[in-house]
Structure formats: structure tokens, C-alpha cells
Amino acid sequence: MSAADDRLAARVRALAAAVEAAEGRSDAAVSADARAVVERAGERVAFSGSYTVVALAGATGSGKSSLFNAVTGTELARVAVRRPTTAKPMAVSWGSELPHALLDWLDVTGRHLVPSGPHELSDLVLLDLPDHDSTEVSHRLTVDRLVELVDALIWVVDPQKYADAALHEGYLKRLAPYADVMMVVLNQADRLTPEELDRCLGDLRRLLDAEGLRATPIMAVSALRGTGIKELREALARTVANKQAMTRRLSADVTVAATALAADLGTANVPRVDERLQRQVVAGLGAAAGVPIAVDGVRRAWRKRGTVATGWPFVTWLARLRPDPLKRLRLDLTPGDHSPTEVNRTSLPKASAVQRARADQGLRELTDAATSGLPRGWASAVRNAAGDRRAVLLDRLDVAIAGTDLEVRRGTWWWGLFGVLQWLLIAAVVVGAVWLLANPLLLGLGLPQLPPVLWYGVPAGTWLLVGGVLAGLLLGVLGRALVEIGANAHARDARRSLEDAVRAVVTEEVFEPVEAELARYRLARQQVAEAART
Known part of the structure; x- marks a missing residue:
């Protein structure tokens, strides 16, 4: 595993942790998109092997299917004079066997193997997508789904519709973060004079640059005459040999999801309760x-x-x-x-x-x-x-x-x-009171009286009675204060x-x-x- 792959794995784990922490708190759509990226990254890496998935996408009449046949050297894609619409995606791979598990995950049933030994396009899975401007809703939904899953995209345009708003507003502007895993191919170049071709390519370059796609290369080809097909195959071969298309695509997915989630989380200081x-x-x-x-x-x-x-x-x-x-x-x-x-x-x-x-x-x-x-x-x-x-x-x-x-x-x-x-x-x-009352009581009974006991000239009973009362009250007051x-x-x-x-x-x-x-x-x-x- 390369350093880029290790870094991607760490970023996916961080995004998964952020999504888990934000569950039920951040915007539901933003969290769902980020969660989908985490799941998609895990699934795509599991199916990776050594395959690189590249899709040809384009509008009706752009010659996308003709270009698919020219690149693959087959007649698999249906081509006709009256601009047929590709109904279902088709996959072609080179080598000794098809990557069925990967194609099952992509949900591409039309799959063909070009038998070969070691080949410059070995481990390439090339998809021909339905037309993105098709009147059939299911076709557009298929394009939108596979655009989210493939490793790299080649947008096929023609001289008449290369500035079409359906392509630029619907896809290219939105996919600006994926500029380095996309290519724009101007097909039907044989219909233009060299001067017209230069003007067309220059205008297309300005459009892409204005939309944040400076890193997206452009190429002129003619599927009918075979012009530029060799160069396009060589570009595909370099992408396959580099083995980084999947990593760059998933890295861009993580960046987009993380940026959206970060915007939802905000940048204010985290409050604290003092x-x-x-x-x-x-x-x-x-x-x-x-x-x-x-x-x-x-x-x-x-x-x-x-x-x-x-x-x-x-x-x-x-x-x-x-x-x-x-x-x-x-x-x-x-x-x-x-x-x-x-x-x-x-x-x-x-x-x-x-x-x-x-x-x-x-x-x-x-x-x-x-x-x-x-x-x-x-x-x-x-x-x-x-x-x-x-x-x-x-x-x-x-x-x-x-x-x-x-x-x-x-x-x-x-x-x-x-x-x-x-x-x-x-x-x-009590003793003082009894002492004071004892002599009167004894006198009344005719009994001998007790001898008088004086303290400082005052009977002892009086001392005990009065002193006990006063001392008790004073002790009570002191106790109350304490x-x-x-x-x-x-x-x-x-x-x-x-x-x-x-x-x-x-x-x-x-x-x-x-x-x-x-x-x-x-x-x-x-x-x-x-x-x-x-």
C-alpha cells in the first residue's frame, strides 16, 4: 500500500468518526452524503484489486459509442446514423477474466472481455454510459449513479454542443473538485478546419478554466477517422499504469464530503460553561x-x-x-x-x-x-x-x-x-427548699428542730435555694449563647x-x-x- 493509500485510509477513518459524532445533530443530507462516501470508499477499496474503472459519458449525438468502439477495437456499442441513445451501461475489460464482483457492485450487466495477454490496457474497465441528456429518466439516473462510483471520467463532446448548459451546469461545475480524474474529449474533430478546431479547443479550455477545471486535460479526436484514438489509448494506459485513479477519486470524495460537513459544523469557538x-x-x-x-x-x-x-x-x-x-x-x-x-x-x-x-x-x-x-x-x-x-x-x-x-x-x-x-x-x-421547710414542719409536729446553719449570717438552705435558682438560670443563658x-x-x-x-x-x-x-x-x-x- 502506497503512502497515498495510507493517507486516504486515515482520512476515511476521520470522516467516519466525524459522521458518527455528528449523527442526529448536523444537517441530515450533509451527514448522509458523508456517510455514503465512507461506505463507498470501503466498498470500492474492497473490490479494488488492480482494476481502474473509467467511464465514457456524453450527450446524445456526441459520438460517445463510436469512440467507445474505436478505443476498444470492437463493435459492441450500438451506433447508427440517427443518433441512438445508449440505454444501459456497458463494460469492456482486457485480460483473461472479467472482474465480476466489481461489476456487480457497479451494477453493470453488460460486460465483455477482450481476451489478451499482458496488455497496455490490462486491468482497465471501460464503461460506456447512457446519454446524460436522455429524455428517459432512468438513463439520467444511471449516469448520475455511476458518475459517483467510477474512478475516472471522460466527457465526450462534439463541436455543436461542447458548451451545452446541461453538461456544464449539470455536471462539470459540480464536479470541479474531481478535475484531476476527468478528461474532456472533443469528438468529430474531422468536421472542423484546423483554424476552427483551434478556436473550438481554445473556447472549450476557457470554459473549463472558468469552472475550476484547469487540471482537466482536453483532447481532440475523430472516432470516424481514428484521429487521436492512439493518443487517447495511451492516456488511458498511463492512468492504468499509475494505479492512482481510484485513490485520487476517493480522496476527492472525502474532501468534498468533509468540506460540506465542516461548513455545517461552522468555525465559531467551541463554547464553554464557566x-x-x-x-x-x-x-x-x-x-x-x-x-x-x-x-x-x-x-x-x-x-x-x-x-x-x-x-x-x-x-x-x-x-x-x-x-x-x-x-x-x-x-x-x-x-x-x-x-x-x-x-x-x-x-x-x-x-x-x-x-x-x-x-x-x-x-x-x-x-x-x-x-x-x-x-x-x-x-x-x-x-x-x-x-x-x-x-x-x-x-x-x-x-x-x-x-x-x-x-x-x-x-x-x-x-x-x-x-x-x-x-x-x-x-x-431541692435540698435548700427542704432545709428551709424542715424546722417549721418539725415544729408543727412537736419534734426537735434542726440546729441553725448560717453562712455569712444567712441560712444555708436559703443559699442553696436562691443560689441554685440563680446559677441554673445563668448557666442556661450561657448555654443558650453557646x-x-x-x-x-x-x-x-x-x-x-x-x-x-x-x-x-x-x-x-x-x-x-x-x-x-x-x-x-x-x-x-x-x-x-x-x-x-x-
Whole structure:
């Protein structure tokens, strides 16, 4: 395999990768044409062998069939005075056997072998195509089909119709990228004087050059008199010996397909979604999913639980009667709190209209940034990626919030210390009250009274009673202040944990699908650029 063949194989693989990446996103017709080129290249290379397929094409009356007979040295093509129309393509090959598999792929049933040993035209398959201007639609369709498949084309024109618009507008201009695998042959040169022939060839050259076909050679022949037939056969022999017609033709096919696909993909910079927009989306969806409510629930739950644990027991019993905020929101349930078949969901209120609008706005701004400059099909794919699972997004966020460990089930070590101190102070109050009431009670019962115990001139019971109450209240106030500090700290931690959980879900459901589409677009651009590089 030559270096040109290796390069062609690499370009075909790149085009195939670009087509796969662009599937369902680029223009359907452009993608279909590129896919057809990839398939055709693979099939043609598989049938290659050493054969070169060259087709004679032309208009009715151009003498194409006569030229076919003159080149092949046969009378296979039907020729008549009244300009017959070639109905079906015919193939001639030289050698010991026909390339039937290749001709089956070309769908050419009329096939003839010119038996020969080693020959200058060995491995040539020469086709005589129907007239491209035939009134029969099937004839024109056959020409269009085989023009896409053959390795090289020889367009046969005559002095009267060499500038015919049906040829130039319908074929030659469109086939300008294939200039180096085409030839234009002016037949019936015997009808012109040398001066007329020179003018005709010069005019034809100017036409071809204006149509981007400077690389396409022209030749004057006369099938009737045999003029130029030897030179034409020699040109065919050089094409066969070079063994590059198929490679050049397929390379041109890849270039045309890659250029069309590249134009469809555009040249704008591939957009990127910045961190600011991502944070905005996470914040908006977090608010819609109830993160602020959950954070406030953590603050209030820590405050309630800390107050109950550290406050003055004579007062904190009222706090025990209030429902726990997190349990009411179903955010602090243990596995035993769920039924065996229950899904771990919260009781957070549904998002308000304002919150939903904010979340939608964040997603819209994200998709606008991610689709900036993209072709319509790719922009639509990115939008679908961002909103494809929007219906289940809030449900997944709710489950993620419910599964986040808010770290509020256990208090802190000093809660226990304050609790012990409070109960010791309660015991002091009780002892003080009993001590103060003991002597009056004993007096009423006629029993001996307890000896008085004074501390700084004040009964000890009074010290215990009043001191216990005051110290308990002061300890409760201090505990409340420390609990408030802890509640705010835990609320901040909970916000970070919940936002991380929200970001993880949004990344999976929104950011990663969007980035996957953008990466796919970048891949398509890279591969099509590689395919277009000759």
C-alpha cells in the first residue's frame, strides 16, 4: 500500500468518526452524503484489486459509442446514423477474466472481455454510459449513479454542443473538485478546419478554466477517422499504469464530503460553561429543592436540642413539647423510622413559583452560554442534554437532600457537662427548699428542730435555694449563647454539605450531559478537519 493509500485510509477513518459524532445533530443530507462516501470508499477499496474503472459519458449525438468502439477495437456499442441513445451501461475489460464482483457492485450487466495477454490496457474497465441528456429518466439516473462510483471520467463532446448548459451546469461545475480524474474529449474533430478546431479547443479550455477545471486535460479526436484514438489509448494506459485513479477519486470524495460537513459544523469557538454559571444553576436548583429550608431546620433543630440539653430543667420542658424541625421535614430519620418499603424522601415544601423561575433562568442562561455560536442541530442537542431529565431533577435533588448526613443526631461534649451541672443545681434547690421547710414542719409536729446553719449570717438552705435558682438560670443563658453559636456553625456546615449533594446531582444530570455534547462537537470538528486535510 502506497503512502497515498495510507493517507486516504486515515482520512476515511476521520470522516467516519466525524459522521458518527455528528449523527442526529448536523444537517441530515450533509451527514448522509458523508456517510455514503465512507461506505463507498470501503466498498470500492474492497473490490479494488488492480482494476481502474473509467467511464465514457456524453450527450446524445456526441459520438460517445463510436469512440467507445474505436478505443476498444470492437463493435459492441450500438451506433447508427440517427443518433441512438445508449440505454444501459456497458463494460469492456482486457485480460483473461472479467472482474465480476466489481461489476456487480457497479451494477453493470453488460460486460465483455477482450481476451489478451499482458496488455497496455490490462486491468482497465471501460464503461460506456447512457446519454446524460436522455429524455428517459432512468438513463439520467444511471449516469448520475455511476458518475459517483467510477474512478475516472471522460466527457465526450462534439463541436455543436461542447458548451451545452446541461453538461456544464449539470455536471462539470459540480464536479470541479474531481478535475484531476476527468478528461474532456472533443469528438468529430474531422468536421472542423484546423483554424476552427483551434478556436473550438481554445473556447472549450476557457470554459473549463472558468469552472475550476484547469487540471482537466482536453483532447481532440475523430472516432470516424481514428484521429487521436492512439493518443487517447495511451492516456488511458498511463492512468492504468499509475494505479492512482481510484485513490485520487476517493480522496476527492472525502474532501468534498468533509468540506460540506465542516461548513455545517461552522468555525465559531467551541463554547464553554464557566464556573459562575454553574454556581448560579446549583444555587437556583438548591433553593427550588429546599436547601434554605433544610439549613434553617438544622439551625432550629440544633437550637432546640441544645436548649433542652443545657437549659434550666424547670423551663426546658416547654421546649421538649415543640416538634423537632428536622424530623418534621423528614431530614433526620434513622433507618428504623422508615417503613421497609418506603423511599427516603423529605417533607420539604414544593418550590414556589419564584424559586422555579429562578432555577429555570439559571438553566436557560447555562444553555444559552453552552450553545453560543453552535449550529442549530448542535444547539438543540445541548438544550436537550440540559433539560432532558428536568422532570426528575427535583425528585433526585430531594432524595439527595434526604440522604445527606447533616450531623445533628449527636450533640457536643459540653452539653452533657451543662446537663450534669443543671441537675446538680436542681438538687441544691431541692435540698435548700427542704432545709428551709424542715424546722417549721418539725415544729408543727412537736419534734426537735434542726440546729441553725448560717453562712455569712444567712441560712444555708436559703443559699442553696436562691443560689441554685440563680446559677441554673445563668448557666442556661450561657448555654443558650453557646448553643446559638453552634447552631449557626452547624447550619453553615449543613449548607455546604447540601450544596455539595445538589452539585453532584446537577453535575450528573445537567453539567456532564452538556459537556459531553460540547466534547462531541469538538471531536466532530477535529475529525472533519483531519478528513479535509489532503
